[in-house]
Amino acid sequence: MTTKIFLNYTLSFIMWLVIGRAILSFFTKDLNNPIYALFVKVTEPIYRIARKIFPRGTTIFIIIAIVILRILIVKYL
Incomplete structure (x- = not known):
């Protein structure tokens, strides 16, 4: 597996x-909920x-920012 593919999949996973x-925060912000806490x-x-940024x-x-970073990695690496 090349570095480009690995970075693309990693950034995709982080994005999701x-x-x-964000979607779960519409329904609950209770940290006692194990899925939201995870x-x-x-x-x-x-x-x-x-x-910080x-x-x-x-x-x-x-x-x-993650989508732009993914596009730049796919295009230029």
């Missing part, structure tokens, strides 16, 4: 995790990095 957390635990490092950004900024 962020989208999943999504928060997995995506929190991504959100921590994104909050986009201090007032929302989940949509994170998703857009």
Whole structure:
């Protein structure tokens, strides 16, 4: 497996995790819910990095940044 394919799949997986957390946040924000707690635990490092880059950004900024990064990797690697 090449690096390009690996990075593309990894960023795709991260993107879907962020989208999943956003969708779940519409229904619950209770960390006692095990599914939501799992999504928060997995995506929190991504959100921590994104909050440094986009201090007032929302989940949509994170998703857009990941999509742009995926496009750049697929196009230029």
